[in-house]
Amino acid sequence: MSVAARLYDQHRETLDTALKAVRIRDHWSPFRESPSAKLHGEEAPRLGKSRFEAQLGKPFDLEQPGTIGTVGAEVSPYTREPLGITYPKSDPAALFAASRKAMSGWTKASVEERAGIITEMLFAMERNAFENAHATMHTAGQGYVMAFSGSGANALDRGLEALVYAMKAMQDVPETASWTKRFLEPEPVSLKKRYVRVPLGPAVVICCATFPLWNAYPAMTANLMTGNPVIVKPHPTGVLPVAMAVRTCREVLEKAGYDPNLVLLAADEPMDQITIRLLEQPDCRIVDYTGSQRFGTWIENNCPGRLVFTETAGCNSVVIHSANDFGRVAHTVARAMVTFAAQMCTAPQNVFIPRSGVQTPDGIIAYDDAVETLVSAMDKIAGDNTLGPAIAAAVQADATIENVEAMTRKGEAEGNILRRSGPVSNPDYPQARTASPVLIECDPANEDFYGEERFGPVSFVIPVDSAQEGVRLATSQARTRGAIASYLYSTDESFIDAAEPDYLGAGASVSINIDRGMPMNFMGAYSDYHVTGLNPAGNASLTDLAFVAPRFRVVQMRRPG
Amino acid sequence: MSVAARLYDQHRETLDTALKAVRIRDHWSPFRESPSAKLHGEEAPRLGKSRFEAQLGKPFDLEQPGTIGTVGAEVSPYTREPLGITYPKSDPAALFAASRKAMSGWTKASVEERAGIITEMLFAMERNAFENAHATMHTAGQGYVMAFSGSGANALDRGLEALVYAMKAMQDVPETASWTKRFLEPEPVSLKKRYVRVPLGPAVVICCATFPLWNAYPAMTANLMTGNPVIVKPHPTGVLPVAMAVRTCREVLEKAGYDPNLVLLAADEPMDQITIRLLEQPDCRIVDYTGSQRFGTWIENNCPGRLVFTETAGCNSVVIHSANDFGRVAHTVARAMVTFAAQMCTAPQNVFIPRSGVQTPDGIIAYDDAVETLVSAMDKIAGDNTLGPAIAAAVQADATIENVEAMTRKGEAEGNILRRSGPVSNPDYPQARTASPVLIECDPANEDFYGEERFGPVSFVIPVDSAQEGVRLATSQARTRGAIASYLYSTDESFIDAAEPDYLGAGASVSINIDRGMPMNFMGAYSDYHVTGLNPAGNASLTDLAFVAPRFRVVQMRRPG
Structure with missing residues (x-):
């Protein structure tokens, strides 16, 4: 043998x-x-x-x-x-x-x-x-x-x-295969066929x-x-x-x-x-x-x-319409932004939050409060002395740190800095190149800024007139600029149903209401189709x-x- | 329903x-x-x-x-x-x-x-x-x-x-699908997944x-x-x-x-x-x-x-090494050349015959005799008053007739005209645009002439030093110029075995020893893979x-x- x-x-x-x-x-x-x-x-x-x-x-x-x-x-x-x-x-x-x-x-x-x-x-x-x-x-x-x-x-x-x-x-x-067929003559023709699978090269x-x-x-x-x-x-x-x-x-x-x-x-x-x-x-x-x-x-x-x-790569979005437990949503999204300094192709970048706030069973969480919850979740994760450095890990390239600085300057000029990037001190490696995410509030119309991938720990909150507008913007950017992972939070099934055709039309796979137990951007082999091939994030x-x-x-x- | x-x-x-x-x-x-x-x-x-x-x-x-x-x-x-x-x-x-x-x-x-x-x-x-x-x-x-x-x-x-x-x-x-996985927390996460098959457009x-x-x-x-x-x-x-x-x-x-x-x-x-x-x-x-x-x-x-x-399209070849019944081989090849004035993508164009002749159980058929047998088979099929017009059908375009004329002139200058093209008279349609194939003898070195597709009823006999040389030329042309169908005749299994890697290397599917009962270039659905996608005849x-x-x-x- x-x-x-x-x-x-x-x-x-x-x-x-x-x-x-x-x-x-x-x-x-x-x-x-x-x-x-x-x-x-x-x-x-x-x-x-x-x-x-x-x-x-x-x-x-x-x-x-x-x-x-x-x-x-x-x-x-x-x-x-x-x-x-x-x-x-x-x-x-x-x-x-x-x-x-x-x-x-x-x-x-x-x-x-x-x-x-x-x-x-x-x-x-x-x-x-x-x-x-x-x-x-x-x-x-x-x-x-x-x-x-x-x-x-x-x-x-x-x-x-x-x-x-x-x-x-x-x-x-x-x-x-064996193949037998009668043509015009009374005697049928029999062929033996062999099929050889030949590599391209x-x-x-x-x-x-x-x-x-x-x-x-x-x-x-x-x-x-x-x-x-x-x-x-x-x-x-x-x-x-x-x-x-x-x-x-x-x-x-x-x-x-x-x-x-x-x-x-x-x-x-x-x-x-x-x-x-x-x-x-x-x-x-x-x-x-x-x-x-x-x-x-x-x-x-x-x-x-x-x-x-x-x-x-793509311009990955989170659209928040409503939530049973907004604290968990904010924690889950914040964690995915901090993880490996958002250098994963599935890391969320743009969070669309209605100006009218987020609906919950306990009433509406105002836009400003929602943003504050998100920022403090990011602060908490990045600032945790033990977990912070383990989760944030290191930034691969100097160019990524430069990009964070450039985006922060652009955010100061064109938007509003909700949270500044900073080092995530690592006791084992004091020299490590680290960064927690900058979070920039950006006008929905300023798509030239947030509407493309900004590699590394750069993230945006986009206040929208409605979650529907968020879906429209997120999926239009997925279609034209690419998206590898999209995230949607809503407790309203009719809202989710209505959003679905937009995601399908953009060739954008979407994770809905994942708020506990796992990293929202975990992609499992044998189960998750990774990248659709239907938008500029890959073929x-x-x-x-x-x-x-x-x-x-x-x-x-x-x-x- | x-x-x-x-x-x-x-x-x-x-x-x-x-x-x-x-x-x-x-x-x-x-x-x-x-x-x-x-x-x-x-x-x-x-x-x-x-x-x-x-x-x-x-x-x-x-x-x-x-x-x-x-x-x-x-x-x-x-x-x-x-x-x-x-x-x-x-x-x-x-x-x-x-x-x-x-x-x-x-x-x-x-x-x-x-x-x-x-x-x-x-x-x-x-x-x-x-x-x-x-x-x-x-x-x-x-x-x-x-x-x-x-x-x-x-x-x-x-x-x-x-x-x-x-x-x-x-x-x-x-x-x-239902997906359940334990992450760090004791409680496993369960997700329902839906996979939508989305058309490209x-x-x-x-x-x-x-x-x-x-x-x-x-x-x-x-x-x-x-x-x-x-x-x-x-x-x-x-x-x-x-x-x-x-x-x-x-x-x-x-x-x-x-x-x-x-x-x-x-x-x-x-x-x-x-x-x-x-x-x-x-x-x-x-x-x-x-x-x-x-x-x-x-x-x-x-x-x-x-x-x-x-x-x-491709430059389809026939290599003749040996045959049990050369008359049948010649008839089969001739018929495929006459059929629909060789306007099918599987029609053979180039026939490689060893200068030393074709081995048969009754001895060697000399090269000249082999060529004559092929020519008379073509004459017989094209000249048959009933079958001829039914098989030869009509030539789709004037340009194809012009190509036959141009190739004939080129053949006169660079090769040897073995058989001239002529009309195939059709009693039902006296005005029909018809042509039987021109057959040109061409030096194996003159690949610029015969080594690419010459659309329509244009065919070549290429005298080669050996059938091995024929295989080498036919497959090298298939690799560089494309081939949709290749044909090989040999009664020697070791010759066929030795030729196979050349055809595989050229991505050229080959029909071996088909000499009766069916058109050699018939391609059957559900059975024949048509075009390999491995050479310039298509992807x-x-x-x-x-x-x-x-x-x-x-x-x-x-x-x-």
Whole structure:
């Protein structure tokens, strides 16, 4: 029995359960989400940390073809010290040549063999979850728990989800068929047909700075499962977690007897980025992009002949019409704004509150009181000595702090500063680059200000004549500027019903009345379709059939028989 | 019970069987392929013909919004007389406005209701099969039998096939889910989720001159099933069959209580074509194109933000290594070259024959003898007084005749004319524009001549040093210039096995040793994947999940419950 066949046997139940999970769409995961020592013992967390620390200042051990030097310019958002790690610098043409060469052997692996190997990659990456958490903290700036779960189990789940979708699409094509038809002659004709699922060709997976792996895993598994080799291009400020993932995938491939060059790293530095050079390679056939809307749109428009999947960013809104418990609503929204300094693609930015106030069972909460409740919830969360730094984590880039300052100045000129951004002191990392959100009150007509994504801890309250007006503005901005997550609070079913067509028309998924027990912007694999692909926040969804089916095609052989 | 629900009940068994058929991929059809009076009686054929004739010289009865005049410039390739039919000339913006408006009601129809209505459209179109056959003959130039079956039942089958693929993709998304997960708090969170399948938006379906409906039906059903309204743009020389189809779809929609503007006609004339104006409409979200490679590639590269599906053309090859019965091979290839004057996208163009001859059980047939056998097979088929005109049918455009003349002159200069093109006299239509194929012997190195599609009855024999060289040239041209169908003849299994990777690498589907009982280039719905999407002959396949899945997306609503 081949290694690949054994891996398939070993992971078969996981794969079957994942296939059921994407049908039922209830919560499920084969990965461990919590870093608790109760689950992992005392040793694993320590080992992960020490492995990360041992890597600092050293060349990253990754041998791959086409190496023409080294790169490496990462700086920890927590310590503000360079990580000092160097990675192979690669010649794009050599990467594609190695990719193309690796593809031919992989084409011969069956669907089951590929699925076994790729699932093994995911579990192998999980075994590095603690080391990955530290690597993610010190590149992306995420907090420890998010780095462990959100960039660990939750991201691996998205990888497994895309893998089983790709399996499903592949298995929709039978391997053979017998076909018999009578034409004009009395004797019918019989043909044997064979259907070969052929991959499109090498894929470039472009990762973003703040969530290096959450989108990369599904793109990698979808491509590998459909037969396409992957060249992973990390953000230059967040190479380490990606390099670790690439190395793990290569090890698994090698052990299973396949060419490790099916997964390659294309690292670069901020001042000399190679993304466009990769996309220009004639052999680049697929692009999976996560990052800014501007570059995403450029890729969508400038890569003819390539299959392009994008997840970019949007102008996420909260419309508050009424609430059973406004305090909880304010707390939930405030927490999502503070979390990871609003550097998540699902973080809310714009809160629409009726000037006439928020209806509750205990009467109307006046607009000013509602705003005050929101501000004090933000103050409380960001100011909590223990929780504050854990939740707010670190700001990945200096440019984000500059943006907060610029938006504050603009807010002073064009609006009203309801709450100022400030540092969130972190006792473990006194040098950490931190910021709590600025909250700006902005006139609904000033859409040029609040009506586009303002990346990082920048948020707005927009006083509207009615919640209906809020819905109208929020969905019109989603339609024209993009939105990844929208939030609506109302106790009035007829209001919700009436709002729904606006959200549908904007291609904007909406969370309604989530005010307890979970982060409002948590997106669950196997259940939540992430990004609709229907507005400028991206053209792809994690995960639907459209995300996987076009990555391979069928070539058929038919002959009498 | 609504009309739509009743239609679903009525067609449920057909839909279920079609869903099974695309899994098993054996021959199947719910439509009647033969025009025989034994099946249809004497009246139906007569009625179809008289209805067609009654339409000549009159305005086509089609009321739709945005009409700003009339167009109509069709000329029968058989009689060379203008059809004299006029169609509404439409304002592109008004068509899109009507489309968009129609979409909202259609979004509310369930998957089953849509499937019932669209299947009813197909059967309603079948009821016009005889009239459609005459309309297709006198626009596309097809022969009567092909116009009845190939542009009737066979085309409707492709429509039904795409419909059930779209159903399958839609049904992969559940309508609702319950999701329960424990976060940090002891009490788990439960959310109810609703998944709404949202169409991308209006689609433009661009039809070609020689097969007006074969690709249009699947594009129309795939779009309608996924919720997208359709604006059908016929080739200006072949409006009538398309206008009839549009009218039938509109009638079925209206009877079922839906806005008929879900299907609209955008007719034009050769000197004032509106395709680009349609594609430029901001509301155009999907393009389904069939036609020339040049315009197809232009659309692929110049419609950012639109989902583009193309089927264009390729340089189809026949490689002859060896044969059990070379006479049958020559007859089969010759017949496919004569059929409909090689205006089918699967017609073979280039025949590679080893200079050392063709191996057979009775010894080697010398190259010159093989060529002579092929030429006399062509002469025999084209020269047969009864079969010849029925098979060769008519040449759709003057430009095609001019191309045959130009290629003949080029062949005289750069190659060797093995057989000259000539008229195929048609006793029923003495004025018919007809041509049998020119056959040119061309040096294998002269790829600029034979190595691209030369539309119409233009074919080549390329003497090669070995059949292996033939495979190498044929597949390299398929990869760089496109191929829709490739043909290989060999009695040596090791030769076939060795050739296979080259065809796979070129994304070229290949028919092996088909030498009797059926036209070599017949493509069966529910069984043959038509066009791979892997080379310049098009980016789409009829029909796979990639053809349907990206046409809609999921917008989700989630809330506690």
